[in-house]
Amino acid sequence: MRRRPGIAGIQRDVATREQYRSAGEEVRRASLQQMKAQLATFKSSLEAFALQHKADIRADPVFRAQFHTMCANIGVDPLASNKGMWAELLGFGDFYYELGVQLVEACLASRQLNGGLMELGALRAAVERRRGSRSDPVSEDDIVRAVRKLKVLGGGIDIVTIGRGTYIRSVPGEFNTDKNKVMELAQAAGYISAGQLASTAGWSSQRCERVLAELLKEGMAMIDDGAPDKIRLYWFPALMPQQQQQQ
Amino acid sequence: MGSSSTFSWPYFYQYPPYFTRQPVKETADRQSSLWGSLILAYCKHHKLYVLSPSEDIPLWVNKDINRRLAPEAAVSFLDDLVAAGSALWLDGGAKARCLVLWRRLPDVAAAIASWAASYGMADSVMLLDELAAGPEVAGTELEGLHREVLLRALQLLEAQGKVKLFKGATPEEEGVKFL
Numbered sequence: 001m002r003r004r005p006g007i008a009g010i011q012r013d014v015a016t017r018e019q020y021r022s023a024g025e026e027v028r029r030a031s032l033q034q035m036k037a038q039l040a041t042f043k044s045s046l047e048a049f050a051l052q053h054k055a056d057i058r059a060d061p062v063f064r065a066q067f068h069t070m071c072a073n074i075g076v077d078p079l080a081s082n083k084g085m086w087a088e089l090l091g092f093g094d095f096y097y098e099l100g101v102q103l104v105e106a107c108l109a110s111r112q113l114n115g116g117l118m119e120l121g122a123l124r125a126a127v128e129r130r131r132g133s134r135s136d137p138v139s140e141d142d143i144v145r146a147v148r149k150l151k152v153l154g155g156g157i158d159i160v161t162i163g164r165g166t167y168i169r170s171v172p173g174e175f176n177t178d179k180n181k182v183m184e185l186a187q188a189a190g191y192i193s194a195g196q197l198a199s200t201a202g203w204s205s206q207r208c209e210r211v212l213a214e215l216l217k218e219g220m221a222m223i224d225d226g227a228p229d230k231i232r233l234y235w236f237p238a239l240m241p242q243q244q245q246q247q
Numbered sequence: 248m249g250s251s252s253t254f255s256w257p258y259f260y261q262y263p264p265y266f267t268r269q270p271v272k273e274t275a276d277r278q279s280s281l282w283g284s285l286i287l288a289y290c291k292h293h294k295l296y297v298l299s300p301s302e303d304i305p306l307w308v309n310k311d312i313n314r315r316l317a318p319e320a321a322v323s324f325l326d327d328l329v330a331a332g333s334a335l336w337l338d339g340g341a342k343a344r345c346l347v348l349w350r351r352l353p354d355v356a357a358a359i360a361s362w363a364a365s366y367g368m369a370d371s372v373m374l375l376d377e378l379a380a381g382p383e384v385a386g387t388e389l390e391g392l393h394r395e396v397l398l399r400a401l402q403l404l405e406a407q408g409k410v411k412l413f414k415g416a417t418p419e420e421e422g423v424k425f426l
Contacts, residue, residue, distance in 0.1 A: 112273070112277055113277075191263075216270070216271055217271055219271065219274055222264035222265075222267075222274060223264060223267055224263045224264040224266070224267050224314075225267045226263060226266050226267055226313075226314040226315065227263075228313065233264075235262070235263060235264040237262075240262065
């Protein structure tokens, strides 16, 4: 005869659910362990890979960038700490620390020239010159990573995007959207007039004069009254094409 | 007088805003310093001694970028060279002719004294014109020295008791005795 669930039936159900639950936990536990094991395998494979390709990672910027991407995919940041496994393994801490010092020096050296705003390619070239021909080459990607590291340490260094270009700003103070806009509009020719700025950006002449005066005062802009039509032009040394820049 | 090798222009010479005097002090100071160095280098390369702020020379005029340094700006940069002891105005306040001392006067004086010693010129007398361009200086570093530079360098030597300058009836008769 079919028995209706009684106390025993309910207790049985509870017990069954308990069994399922603990079985489920067991599965999760097993999965977690499996995952940890797998991550540990990844990690040691990555370490072995890094060790084996140490020379290439140091010497080839493209390979180095790919290595960074691979690490990021696995959730490993070789730059996270100056100490520890990665620093010892690759000397990464030293490499990027040294690079950070060199790029700050290069920025400072050219600050008078460009007002503290330096195009990434130009900065890379300047850093390479400082490092000398016999040292490991550095890429723009390396510079960006080093700048990000420096940012964490604090102190007025930043990456600024203007139009199609990437610039490193090494002066404190505000690089607001108006200034950014002016330089973006001036990017193609390397210069702009107050009139061109007003009509292209749609700004009042006061606003134009104010931003241009600020950029001038900060050393990021220079005036040029020698154009054939005598209209004053504002030039931005930071936008100067690389070949023209000072050694 | 030209030169055998081409003059190498610095980067700022190709950048238009440098041909306009900058209003912001820091930028203006750097601009003056850059132009000062260029003026000295240009004069040294071309063995020029006297510059005029308004003359039509490649120093002041860059045809490639269609810019000309205004005479007032040139005067200002030359004034700065004068203040630094590397140039002299030959015409007082008019500032139309500037003697550029791309070689320091004491160095020129030392070169003259050294030449005099190696040529055994003690107790000899020479006309200034001979000292500037005569056969005795041909091929030496004294050849082609501008008269104004020569005169001032000799004045230095006179103060040091190494020579005695004397005027003749005409400028052509100005001379020097090596002591």
